[in-house]
Amino acid sequence: MSSKIERDHARFNQIIRGKIKKELRRYMTRGELIGKKGKDLVSIPIPQVEIPHFEFETRKLGGVGQGEGEPGTPIGRGDAEPGQGAGETPGDHILEVDLSLEELAKILGEELELPRIEPRGKKNIVNEKERYTGIRQVGPESLRHFKRTYKAALKRQLATGTYDPNHPLVIPIQEDKRYRSWKLTKEPESNAVIFYIMDVSGSMGDEQKEVVRIESFWIDTWLRSQYKGIESRYIIHDAVAREVDSHTFYHTRESGGTIISSAYELCNRLIDAHYNPSEWNIYIFHFSDGDNWYGDTDKCLSILENHLLPKVNLFCYGQVRSFYGSGQFKGEIDEYFADAENVVTSEINSKEGIYDSIKEFLGKGK
């Protein structure tokens, strides 16, 4: 029987999940979750799961303390703004709930009604795995199954009448011995790689990057819940493209012109070198403000059509609105690939647009 507290605890967790789900849109527009990401847990600050009472505004309350210090000596941090962050001293009203990324993805999937992804090439890739599921009578001593060996020995002694209850000594002989054995099972395995491509030309400001950062976090969370092994590659480009690590990806600010094709070429080279499309599910997410070097767009379209699209599950282009960008590139892609199944474009006007954009990107279940 589960104890009472487990029931209440489970109910509490259920309420928390419900809260997160309800507030998902708000969480998704905030960058702070990413900062709280641990290895496989995210801490989510949840305000006010408490039962509300008529009570004083704590910050206006003040109080009495004890210790050294002159008037004016700071003694603790207050709330940054109401309902955010926790005061170290009186009244902590924020609860941090640890949620596994998997669970977060589940909530995301349910709330956005994202379909589960059907991996490509699933049947082709087969991995052999050893599982210790069987029992044999021969084997190495290191795999001996003690309990079964003991049981067999006991049975034999009982049957032969050599077991003495007053002197319960059980000695196994060779034929009593049982060993664990393994079977080879064939497991289909699906690998996936995500390419994040970002335009870091002068026109992409901090705000635009923040949008990209948050959106990639959620995309990553979702795709990771769908595939077992997943790799991420990051490409930035202005007039030339290069591959970087994730930190650089989010924090660089270059300036200069924009030649998108350079990034597509690099991406294509990487795919050819490392990721055989018959074995890998490949995703490309490209974020830009839609500005491109005059005359380069045709080249981009041709690389996409001839090289990238045949190899990838999904090509997503997210156009982040910026003050400088002309925003033409999206129109070009939309027009040219109107019939293509694995091309999705989306326009993200502000942080609030992230929610819908993710829905557009992942809503196809590719």
Place this chain on the structure above:
Amino acid sequence: MGIRPFFPHRCLSGLPNLSSTSFMSLTPELEAIRKEVEGYAREYGLDFFDVIFEILDFDKLNEVASYMGFPTRYPHWRFGMEYEQLQKSYTYGLQKIYEMVINNDPSYAYLLKCNNDVDQKLVMAHVYGHVDFFKNNIWFSHTNRKMMDGMANHGARIRRYIDRYGEEKVERFLDCCLSLENLIDPHSPFIKRQDEKPRFNFQEEEEEKTIKKLKVERPYMDSYINPADFLESQKKKLEQEAEKKQKFPENPERDVLLFLINHAPLENWQLDILSIIRDEAYYFAPQAQTKIMNEGWASYWHSKIMTQKCLKDSEVVDYADHHSGTLSTRPGRINPYKLGIELFRDIEDRWNKGKFGKEYEECDDLEKKKNWDKKLGLGMQKIFEVRKIYNDVMFIDAFLTEEFCREQKLFTYRYNEQTQMYEIADRDFKKIKASLLFSLTNFGQPFIYITDANYGNRGELYLQHRYEGVELRIDYAKDTLQNLYTLWKRPVHLETVVNDKGILFTFDGKNHEERRI
């Protein structure tokens, strides 16, 4: 951060539902210690209920603590939340519950299994202090001493309602009730607020009252003895009285829960749940009213018993470690253990030396005051008297002296909007005392009264916040109004002050409104 020992004497009780393996009574060694400690406690004159000690491991202790000490309480998610927080802070090593004791006859006290013997000894001495306080302090005199059974009974009733009406429905209603649980009148067990009037005793229509003039012997004096403004004020008084008669409730009502039980349109099961919440609120109220005294008293006695009677040489270091941890202070917060024990010791010292009364107060020779000693020896008698009739507010009001504030380095703090930090505001004695008293009065919560239950002659409920300089937390207030609406089923209003202006918050079932008044 070190481990902060933590004794919420938030009371616990009730054993059913916990399997026998998880509860252990004392081992023979601990039983011997218990007998020894109990003997010393009685020698010192402590007077307590029988105490039944049980030993729990961490998980169980946290579980029991989450239920505020009563494992048989009704099911509710907030206990789960409490549990999550306790488990987490234990896992991260932030805090540890050493002991819990409940106000019941016999008292139940729970010890943590993994503590060493010195800790157990200290905790037992501490527990006997608490139980003596529960038994003798006047503010506990009206609490139910069979609350262990009471809580189990409440739990059973609410579980039955859940079976009958559904979990969601009952939970939703519980949330509403709990949202109002602090709207009680903690002094009401001691006072008769209103005469009980039979409901159907209609009096005959009274004749209209006339203004009473003062007796005048000589007619020409009339305008001097009964001047016009006097007559006017008499008339007003009469009018006010008449108005009051028509008001409902006649006087502002602080026990909002009781008022709702009597007058809100609720079903029987809802009334029952509401009265359960109210019962429990009144049961726990004295513990909040005497936090500083209760912890101070228990700490005083554990320290006395340990250091004067039963501490062995080999145990000194462990004892000192635990004791100092319990009494440690942090800048932004008053440690009730520390404040309480120091005040009790101060009182004992002052009454031993006769440092009180007119002569002492009026002496302005600091040196003389400092060395004042009349060798009265009344200290012990005085602290026993204090533990009997005081609560925290009276305790601080009567015994917090300027010398004590200086010695203990007390200060007031405030929130600095610019730096977003709490900072030390002042070390002025009067301000410290005022601030401390404010934080203790009414458990540091706002005074809310029902002033009109037929507001606008539309059966709407009008609540008034007695503003004393600190504003309410608006988002919570609005949510609470919403919960109140669920019970009252007619629009509800709350009058309060925001930015020095009177504001009326209204929830009419759909929308929140606020307007200046």
